Amino acid sequence: MKSSSGRSVQNLKQAGPQKKKVTGARRRIMLWLAFMICFTGWAGYTFINQSTQMADKSAKLQEIKVTQTKTEQALEELKQEVGRLQDPEYIGQIARKKYGMYLPGETPIYPVDE
Numbered sequence: 197m198k199s200s201s202g203r204s205v206q207n208l209k210q211a212g213p214q215k216k217k218v219t220g221a222r223r224r225i226m227l228w229l230a231f232m233i234c235f236t237g238w239a240g241y242t243f244i245n246q247s248t249q250m251a252d253k254s255a256k257l258q259e260i261k262v263t264q265t266k267t268e269q270a271l272e273e274l275k276q277e278v279g280r281l282q283d284p285e286y287i288g289q290i291a292r293k294k295y296g297m298y299l300p301g302e303t304p305i306y307p308v309d310e
Contacts, residue, residue, distance in 0.1 A: 280286045291297040298304055 288299070292304075296304075
């Protein structure tokens with residue numbers, strides 16, 4: 197039997213399965229490509245999300261380090277003040293300046309405005 201284009205029915209039957217094999221391979225490639233696109237999209241999203249989280253945490257860490265440095269400086273100043281308060285001369289200076297207290301026999305000298 198011949199068709200109008202000159203091909204036999206048998207040749208048409210052989211062409212059909214070959215087309216199915218091509219579409220099956222193409223389907224597998226398309227499925228693989230879709231999977232790879234989804235995986236790459238997920239990986240990109242995860243990378244960007246984690247990068248922003250790391251940047252936020254890095255900024256918080258920097259703020260905490262600045263606060264820690266200020267606190268350590270304040271602690272050192274307080275330790276120095278405690279050390280000075282152990283000295284009787286320093287206590288006498290504070291008593292004279294802040295409270296106007298003098299040792300017996302001491303005469304305070306005040307500046308005179310002219």
